[in-house]
Amino acid sequence: MTPSQNDATPLAVIAIGGNSLIKDRSQPQVHHQWDAVRETAGHIANMIQAGWRAVITHGNGPQVGFILRRNELAMHEVHTTPLDVIVADTQGSIGYMLQQALNNEFYQRGIERQCVTIVTQVRVDANDPAFQHPTKPIGGFLDEAAAARFAAEGWPVIEDAGRGWRRVVASPKPQEIIEIEAIRQAVAAGWIVIAVGGGGIPVARNRRGELRGVPAVIDKDLASGLLASQLQADLFLISTGVEKVMLYFGQPQERPLDRMNREEARRYLAEGHFAPGSMRPKIEACLAFLDQAPHSDAYALITNPENLERALHGETGTRLVR
Numbered sequence: 001m002t003p004s005q006n007d008a009t010p011l012a013v014i015a016i017g018g019n020s021l022i023k024d025r026s027q028p029q030v031h032h033q034w035d036a037v038r039e040t041a042g043h044i045a046n047m048i049q050a051g052w053r054a055v056i057t058h059g060n061g062p063q064v065g066f067i068l069r070r071n072e073l074a075m076h077e078v079h080t081t082p083l084d085v086i087v088a089d090t091q092g093s094i095g096y097m098l099q100q101a102l103n104n105e106f107y108q109r110g111i112e113r114q115c116v117t118i119v120t121q122v123r124v125d126a127n128d129p130a131f132q133h134p135t136k137p138i139g140g141f142l143d144e145a146a147a148a149r150f151a152a153e154g155w156p157v158i159e160d161a162g163r164g165w166r167r168v169v170a171s172p173k174p175q176e177i178i179e180i181e182a183i184r185q186a187v188a189a190g191w192i193v194i195a196v197g198g199g200g201i202p203v204a205r206n207r208r209g210e211l212r213g214v215p216a217v218i219d220k221d222l223a224s225g226l227l228a229s230q231l232q233a234d235l236f237l238i239s240t241g242v243e244k245v246m247l248y249f250g251q252p253q254e255r256p257l258d259r260m261n262r263e264e265a266r267r268y269l270a271e272g273h274f275a276p277g278s279m280r281p282k283i284e285a286c287l288a289f290l291d292q293a294p295h296s297d298a299y300a301l302i303t304n305p306e307n308l309e310r311a312l313h314g315e316t317g318t319r320l321v322r
């Protein structure tokens, strides 16, 4: 099988949520992640079969927190690793899983495509105020007592969208995708590309202009929105833990949204319907994409993995349009 070029086929940037890869929150295991990856890969392969080209990005919030915790527990025996290296670790491990799962799907279905993962650095501003105000939830969900223990050790923690407490780290805004040209060329050559994993490895330029890792986790939705804009994608698809975006999420008057235009999305954002650190960056990323969209038919879609195909047919999910 060799990748084949066909620029006429529409291009989707598909962002897979880190939490959507965790099936059992109480005791996450690697085989659960494999199950989730294979399920998601099956849906993406359906899209490829239906005629889409795709660049796939993924989250890493839970996985970064798990690696960090392993570091902490083993720190008296083995060296710890900085956050930028942990993000790179997750690009390798999650990229490997997605790449294997997708290539297996292509092989079994006789689809003439191949998937490749590109280690991607994303430049941030070293003076971004986000370094002083950590907001990015990582790791698993903690009960109040465990959260209080981390807080007593000096770790910032937040309550995450009604699901429990999580540790947070700095999440500066993505400014530049360093490997964008390599991604563009791989797409043009017909590869299905996995890139910008975990929002990209956060880097900043030093005084000599050299790139150096910085301690942060970039929001993968914001980085994926930037990627979708720069690739002039036709569709920006966010695969996450909910079938539809809600107004009054988690409240008695909760109501699903089938569709919203940019003006409505901005109004709902201002009214506080979308939780920071979870749904809010997704909506902001969709808006950033739509503002730069290559044509008026380009749209963004938010749904969960099991509903991807139905959402593409307009049967479910939340569609964001210009």
Ligand SMILES: Nc1ncnc2c1ncn2[C@@H]1O[C@H](COP(=O)(O)OP(=O)(O)O)[C@@H](O)[C@H]1O
Pocket (backbone or CB within 6 Å): 016, 017, 018, 019, 020, 059, 061, 161, 163, 239, 240, 241, 242, 244, 245, 246, 247, 248, 249, 273, 274, 275, 277, 278, 279, 280
């Ligand atoms: N208005 C909202 N509508 C739907 N879900 C929301 C809303 N606000 C917050 N959420 C929460 O956001 C979650 C998606 O964010 P998150 O789990 O951080 O994403 P990811 O899949 O990228 O890891 C949903 O599963 C839901 O629990």
Ligand SMILES: NC(=O)OP(=O)(O)O
Pocket (backbone or CB within 6 Å): 016, 017, 018, 019, 058, 059, 060, 061, 062, 137, 198, 199, 217, 218, 219, 220, 221
């Ligand atoms: N980096 C990032 O935003 O990961 P999640 O989507 O898993 O939160």
